[in-house]
Amino acid sequence: MSQPIFARIDDFRIKASRKRQLIGLSLTRIGFGLILLCFYLQNIPQRQLLWGPDGVFPIEFVEEIKQWYGFIHLFGYIESPALFDLFYFLAICVCVMYVVGYQTRVCGVLVFVFYWSITHRTPFVGNGGDNILYLLLFYLMFCDVGAYFSVDSQLKRKKGKDPLISNTFAGVVHNFGLWAAIAQFMTLYLFSFLYKVQGEKWMDGTALYYLMQVDMYSLPVVSEWIYTQPLLFVTGTYFALIFQYCFPFMIWFKKTKWLVVCMAVFFHGSIGILMGIPMFSLVMITADLMFFTDEEYHRAAAILKRRWGKNRIKQVIEEQPGA
């Protein structure tokens, strides 16, 4: 209590500047980078049609949008198909660099700029997965997502520097970026739940009954089985509501964190497979990685190492002649 106020602020500064969730954010970086790579590669055949200057939304219409906002995305200034292709493939190269963690800070900004630009190039093309992904990429620009599993961290070690140490200002900015990403993610679940509970079909348990009949969101045989069985579609509908309500609370407690993440993997995996929206599902599952602390990752790695270590020793013994 007799400690001067300045010393207490200093203590707080040191605690608040320690970068959190470095492993989780590095894994999230790799996950998002791979999702984006998949996005760009998957759409190579359709790129000019969807986002090109002579595609479904010609460049002259983009001028109107420029007048509303006073500025426009990168692809709004591209009038040549060849130049569009150059930027498109440059975006792919930047994604690869982001995944491997080379020049991570710069690539983080470029990845956001390219992805935000392309998702805003043509109306009606984006979905909820694109929306949450570019928002999270924005916040991750302020985080150190290259501390682990990256070329940058390896290069730092070769120069004799520890990639985990940084100055106190970078640390606090990193933590605020992390908290903003988490808060945005919670916002998605909160409002998704709040809007659903206003809907009659969600409340009476028939939402899945209708969704599974829509050709664009169904899987043959499986969807028909679901929408003809009240036990399945009612349970599925209410599970969706309960999960979206519980996630923002259960994720904060150690005892329920793993359970709710397993529920998330099941829930979003089902959406991806049954409804054919894999992008959204993968983004939501990947984003869960940033909720685990570095201690939890180290603990999990130690458990796996012990188990794998035991199995490896057993395998080596069994492979010996005369074993």
Next chain:
Amino acid sequence: MYKEQSYSKLVIVKFWEGELYLEQPRKNTLVTLLWSFLFLLLCLTLAFHFLMVLFFNSPENELSKPYKTLNKAYMEPIFFQDFKLFAPDPVTSNQTLYIRGTYRDRHKNGLHTEWINITAPIASSIQENRFSSQQYIKTTVTHAVGTMVRAYFTDKKDFLKRYRYTGDVRKLPYSMVVLNRLGSGELQKKYPDLQFESMDMKIEVERFPPYAKRHVANLKQTIAISKIPFANMVK
């Protein structure tokens, strides 16, 4: 075990398995003051930002109404977000898009092609392969068609006025522009030798009955739009 000890010069934090993570030693007064200022600034920025996020996502209320213009200016376009996600009500119908082209034969007679189903091949492709390259074509068609269907059932008179081609394609709603160009491309792919003058579009809306009336046939309605200018997508 996780353990933190604080000394006057150095803070050592020990992780599981004894991994060491060294903190910076305490800095001088100026650094602490600057850091405190940065911390407060970040707190205020984050608080303001997420207040805007909450206002943007919430339905309009008495608290957010006075700040509507500021909210929109701040959030769009960089932080635009819409997390309704099949809410408040999910899609309750199949909405199938058909197009046909109008061309002239060598005797200058106006003829139509057959109706081409745009939606079915996309749906089949995605049902076979969840990572199909048709994913974003599907999103485009689904959203654009959905926008037109909602507009039609909200105010039919206004729909017929807004979606009628009056000589300037720039005055058409964006959903129509996008579907027009997509449809034109499909016509050119299927009939590369024909010179089209215009195209017609129809959307078949097939509503699903409630579960209690599931044995009743689906209700079908058609929204038709004729004489839309043809867009040459092959350059």
